[in-house]
Structure formats: C-alpha cells, structure tokens
Amino acid sequence: MERQFDQRTEWGLLLLRVVAGIAFVMHGMSKFQMGLDQVAGWFGSMGIPGFFAYVVAFLELLGGIGLILGIGTRILAALLAVVMAVATIKVKIAMGFLGGESGPGYELDLLLFFILLLFVLSGPSFYSLDRLLFQPRSSK
DSSP: OOOOOOHHHHHHHHHHHHHHHHHHHHHHHHHHHHOHHHHHHHHHHTTSOTHHHHHHHHHHHHHHHHHHHTSSHHHHHHHHHHHHHHHIIIIIGGGOSSEETTEEOSHHHHHHHHHHHHHHHHOSOSSSHHHHHHSOOOOO
16 A cells, blocks of 8 residues: 655655664764774674674665665665664663763664664655655556
C-alpha cells in the first residue's frame, strides 16, 4: 500500500534521512581515521569479534551515503539499526541515558535507532533515488 503524498512530511523525511546519513558517514570515517586495526582491538575488548570493526566501518560509511541519496534505504536502515542496538547494549547502556564522567550516554544511540526504524517502516521519502528508480510512475 502506497502512502499518501504530503509535501511537508516528505520534506521532513528527506531532511531527517540526510542528517542521519551524514551522522553515519562521520561515524564510519572516524573509524577509518582511528585505524581499523585499533577499532578491531577495541571491539575485541568488548567481546565482539574484531572483524566486525571492518563490517561496521564500511556499513556506517556506505550506509550513510546510501541514506543521503535515498538508495536501499529500508535495508540500510535495518542494518544500521542493528549496529545501533548492539552499540547501545554492549557499550552505552551501562553509562545511563545521559552518561556522565565515564562518557556519553545512550540518548543519541537510541534516537538514531528510532530514526532508522522510521525509515525501515516508512521507506525513504518521495525525494529519493529509491523512489525515482524503483517505484512505478502513476498515470495521474
């Protein structure tokens, strides 16, 4: 079932998708700048196999670009939501919602998770490559 087009909602989804995409591109780039071997060691110290550092870095970078463009939005949002859920549970939940002296809390992670969930449920927006390339044009 196709949702009704409402220009304000579609512009809002576009803006939210682009900003979330930028956030993930920056997170991915920071992992590359740190050095993926170092990130893999950090993942290992938390009990997460180190090769996931490479998977997460590439997923954040390429997934963020995909979100910005609005291509593969539902799939990328679902994969990134899993990353956010694991990050929240394995790293941030112990720090509390707002965090403290030990570091930031999980409020941003939770917000990003639910933004991603929105795109899993709704799709990208009318203004996306997904819509341009893969949805049939109406004859109205």
